Amino acid sequence: DARVTQTPRHKVTEMGQEVTMRCQPILGHNTVFWYRQTMMQGLELLAYFRNRAPLDDSGMPKDRFSAEMPDATLATLKIQPSEPRDSAVYFCASGRTGDAKNIQYFGAGTRLSVL
């Protein structure tokens, strides 16, 4: 049963530390999305990759966040330095372009707490 895998599931860190979240998209999917979910803001799109190229990262605070896809099986989201306001659940989703459906398959998320 193909699924998007995110690690770690939970992360507690102190303010100022670097945080790296990883995502393994479903094999054969060529789009990857990073979202942040909080009670206040809901589900916010942070970054969007197609064929490993970043197409839209306008939702991401550029000074501390960075998103990359070193290869087709790995997407990373880094926060450096982390701040308490970054506490949220971060979701990765993957999908396929070409069928114009844009259905996304979500991972279980990384729950981040920055103290």
Next chain:
Amino acid sequence: SQQGEEDPQALSIQEGENATMNCSYKTSINNLQWYRQNSGRGLVHLILIRSNEREKHSGRLRVTLDTSKKSSSLLITASRAADTASYFCATGPALSGGSYIPTFGRGTSLIVHP
């Protein structure tokens, strides 16, 4: 700004009743999707309706789309306690090639009491 906005924010019903959630969006679209999120989990795709469709069914789910009003509704019939979850609509401005970058609203939190 968010493309899709769900209404109501919260809905509490008894098992067996129907639940209706609405979604409004801002720009022309290629399709609109509904997702469900159980507590502590990622979102799961439920159903997709294309811009040239007006109604679609899948089991106990019924989705309607009114492009003139830029709105959609999701109806869950004969609800069950297991339907308790948050429901999101997702759509986005149409891009070239029929694709779009989907954005989500804040969701409707549905509680079904046994």
